[in-house]
Amino acid sequence: xxxxxxxxxxxxxxxxxxxxxxxxxxxxxxxxxxxxxxxxxxxxxxxxxxxxxxxxxxxxxxxxxxxxxxxxxxxxxxxxxxxxxxxxxxxxxxxxxxxxxxxxxxxxxxxxxxxxxxxxxxxxxxxxxxxxxxxxxxxxxxxxxxxxxxxxxxxxxxxxxxxxxxxxxxxxxxxxxxxxxxxxxxxxxxxxxxxxxxxxxxxxxxxxxxxxxxxxxxxxxxxxxxxxxxxxxxxxxxxxxxxxxxxxxxxxxxxxxxxxxxxxxxxxxxxxxxx
Amino acid sequence: xxxxxxxxxxxxxxxxxxxxxxxxxxxxxxxxxxxxxxxxxxxxxxxxxxxxxxxxxxxxxxxxxxxxxxxxxxxxxxxxxxxxxxxxxxxxxxxxxxxxxxxxxxxxxxxxxxxxxxxxxxxxxxxxxxxxxxxxxxxxxxxxxxxxxxxxxxxxxxxxxxxxxxxxxxxxxxxxxxxxxxxxxxxxxxxxxxxxxxxxxxxxxxxxxxxxxxxxxxxxxxxxxxxxxxxxxxxxxxxxxxxxxxxxx
Numbered sequence: 376x377x378x379x380x381x382x383x384x385x386x387x388x389x390x391x392x393x394x395x396x397x398x399x400x401x402x403x404x405x406x407x408x409x410x411x412x413x414x415x416x417x418x419x420x421x422x423x424x425x426x427x428x429x430x431x432x433x434x435x436x437x438x439x440x441x442x443x444x445x446x447x448x449x450x451x452x453x454x455x456x457x458x459x460x461x462x463x464x465x466x467x468x469x470x471x472x473x474x475x476x477x478x479x480x481x482x483x484x485x486x487x488x489x490x491x492x493x494x495x496x497x498x499x500x501x502x503x504x505x506x507x508x509x510x511x512x513x514x515x516x517x518x519x520x521x522x523x524x525x526x527x528x529x530x531x532x533x534x535x536x537x538x539x540x541x542x543x544x545x546x547x548x549x550x551x552x553x554x555x556x557x558x559x560x561x562x563x564x565x566x567x568x569x570x571x572x573x574x575x576x577x578x579x580x581x582x583x584x585x586x587x588x589x590x591x592x593x594x595x596x597x598x599x600x601x602x603x604x605x606x607x608x609x610x611x612x613x614x615x616x617x618x619x620x621x622x623x624x625x626x627x628x629x630x631x632x633x634x635x636x637x638x639x640x641x642x643x644x645x646x647x648x649x650x
Numbered sequence: 651x652x653x654x655x656x657x658x659x660x661x662x663x664x665x666x667x668x669x670x671x672x673x674x675x676x677x678x679x680x681x682x683x684x685x686x687x688x689x690x691x692x693x694x695x696x697x698x699x700x701x702x703x704x705x706x707x708x709x710x711x712x713x714x715x716x717x718x719x720x721x722x723x724x725x726x727x728x729x730x731x732x733x734x735x736x737x738x739x740x741x742x743x744x745x746x747x748x749x750x751x752x753x754x755x756x757x758x759x760x761x762x763x764x765x766x767x768x769x770x771x772x773x774x775x776x777x778x779x780x781x782x783x784x785x786x787x788x789x790x791x792x793x794x795x796x797x798x799x800x801x802x803x804x805x806x807x808x809x810x811x812x813x814x815x816x817x818x819x820x821x822x823x824x825x826x827x828x829x830x831x832x833x834x835x836x837x838x839x840x841x842x843x844x845x846x847x848x849x850x851x852x853x854x855x856x857x858x859x860x861x862x863x864x865x866x867x868x869x870x871x872x873x874x875x876x877x878x879x880x881x882x883x884x885x886x887x888x889x890x891x892x893x894x895x896x897x898x899x
Contacts, residue, residue: 403732526743529729536702536722536794537744584734584768 380496381605387498388601388619390506391555391562392571394513396594398555399576400586401517401548404528408573409459410447413466414556415565417443420473422490422560426483427476433505433557440553443469448546493564493616495605502561509558513551520544525586563616571597574623581630596626653679655718655792655824656701661710663696670696672709673848678792678824683814685827685835688845689867694828695725697845698794701826718792721785725796725828727777735769737761741784755787756780758813760806774801782810789821796828807831811838832868 402411421436428435443465450461477483489497498506517524520543526534527541534541559568579593604619611618654677662672671693678684678701686694699705700712702722714720729735741752756762759779764772772780778801785793795814799807811834818825829835835842836855843852844864851861858864 404730406730406732522744529733529735529740529743530724530727532699532702532704533722533724533727534744535704536699536724537720537788539744580732580734585736585739586734589734 380498381609383498383500383503384495384605384615385602387503387506387562388495388605389598390503390510391559392575392597392601393594394510394517394555395559395568395572396575396579396592396597397517397590398513398551399572399574399597400579400590400593401524401528402552402572403576403580404586407552408569409462411552411556411569411572413447413462414440414443414553415568416466417469417473418556418560418565419490420469420476421557422485423473423476423480423483426485427480432560433502433509436560437554437557439469440556441550444549444553448549489564490560491564491566492614493560493562493567495562495615495619498561506558506562509554513554516547517551520547524548563619567616567620570620570623574620574627575600578623578627578630581627596623600626654713655679655715656826657713658697658700658707659711659713661697661700661707661712663693663700663705664708669847671845671847674700674710674843674845675849676701676826676843676852678826680791680824681818681822682840683818683825683827683838684841684843685829685839686843686845687829687832687835687868688850692846694845695796698796698826698828702794714792719788719790721788721790721793723781723785723793723795723798725800727781729769731770736766737769737772737780738765740769740780741787743784745788747787751787752783755783758786758817759783759810775803775806778802779806779810782813786817790823792824792826793817794826797830798827799829799831808834814838 402408417439418436421439422432424430424439425432425435447461447465450456450465451458454461456464477485486494523534523539523541523544524547526537526539527544531541555572556565556568559571563571575597576589576593578596579589583589583592600622601619604622605615607613607622608615608618657677659675661674663670674693674697676684676697686697688694696705700707701714702720703712703714706712737756738749738752741747741755747755752765753762756765759782761772761776761779761783764776764780769777769780778798782795782798785795798814799810802810811831814825814827815838817823827835827839836859839855841852842855842858844850844858844861844867846867850863850867851858853861
């Protein structure tokens with residue numbers, strides 16, 4: 376079944392969109408979108424290292440992302456610089472180091488476009504295993520740490536005072552972001568992954584009234600956009616990753632239409648008529 | 651540690667070479683209301699946070715009895731717009747409760763009808779009642795209330811303070827209360843600690859108001875009102891216009 380590259384593309388995209396849904400919600404709630412971007416920028420360094428040492432790409436990117444997250448935690452404690460400055464510092468310096476290393480190791484030939492924007496049609500069976508097994512683990516861990524993570528998102532001190540461990544949950548959550556970005560490199564690429572995390576979650580916010588609802592709808596929007604995106608990209612012969620993201624944007628714009636409000640206000644008018 | 655739920659011994663917090671608060675000792679035991687009063691920046695919230703172990707004291711020790719349930723009503727919570735959150739979700743934040751328990755807790759603070767309302771649609775006073783309801787729903791052994799009635803109208807304020815007393819009786823918990831309302835503090839508290847970077851004076855309400863340190867901070871002119879309230883203390887407090895309490899009585 377997975378012999379066909381189209382089937383593999385669908386399987387990989389759907390698996391990825393499924394986990395970026397709930398994870399993206401937390402990124403939006405915790406205002407971490409720039410953090411996702413920073414980790415994604417560091418991916419180039421991971422890729423260069425993977426090629427240089429002939430090592431698995433996804434694992435190399437994951438390790439570099441984790442190191443980056445740890446250095447952020449370290450810098451937050453050692454300096455008084457605001458978070459966005461630290462993130463900018465890390466993102467661009469690590470990107471620069473990656474490019475310098477790429478220059479030194481001139482024997483490496485990297486498909487930069489593929490790295491930046493992904494190539495979902497070139498996904499192989501090993502990648503698929505990473506997406507589904509890795510993604511499954513990410514989802515299970517996220518469910519396990521949901522309560523402390525969510526309570527800490529609403530109010531850190533309250534969560535701490537009442538016996539939860541939100542700091543540990545935050546640290547684990549950082550690792551989850553790193554793993555999802557590593558998994559996604561081949562599928563949507565490092566420039567677009569933050570979009571796949573944030574846009575479905577933002578669209579979902581416009582439709583939901585509870586946190587769990589938002590996480591689920593976000594997954595659904597992501598999966599639907601992947602399916603539509605792959606099909607559209609085949610019909611119009613457009614790059615797949617960007618097409619998927621363009622479709623999520625389309626969904627976001629749709630959710631801005633006051634459909635829900637129109638329905639509700641009609642109901643209210645009907646109710647008031649009865650009274 | 652005998653009966654004490656929480657005990658601070660000579661605690662202090664140092665930030666940027668400045669003591670936010672220093673030399674604070676207090677203990678809260680079951681069924682007791684201990685109140686912290688003091689001007690802005692006197693270290694009330696800092697002290698409360700040490701008693702919750704959110705802040706580790708840089709000096710002295712804080713002991714919290716092992717295995718007790720703790721509820722905290724922080725001074726300020728702002729819910730980000732990106733978070734869709736209803737009142738019921740907020741009550742379930744730290745621990746999942748049965749819907750009946752949530753209904754009970756919301757009725758006690760008088761906002762049962764708002765159970766499925768989005769938290770950001772609540773007024774300041776309603777949100778304060780929600781914070782309190784969440785804290786009660788957990789049936790805590792130790793409850794910390796950091797200015798729990800801010801933004802609540804006057805009758806509601808009295809009703810909420812009465813609720814606090816009822817909670818103490820019902821679930822027999824210890825309460826650490828931070829309040830600006832001296833009248834209520836003096837009439838409903840077992841023990842008062844007056845803070846201003848350090849403990850100015852402490853003791854039963856009757857003794858504290860006679861301390862020169864207290865008079866220096868809060869002035870003498872409050873005395874007559876206090877007397878008025880203390881008179882009421884001998885009888886039952888009657889909240890006017892409160893729906894809940896009429897149901898209970």
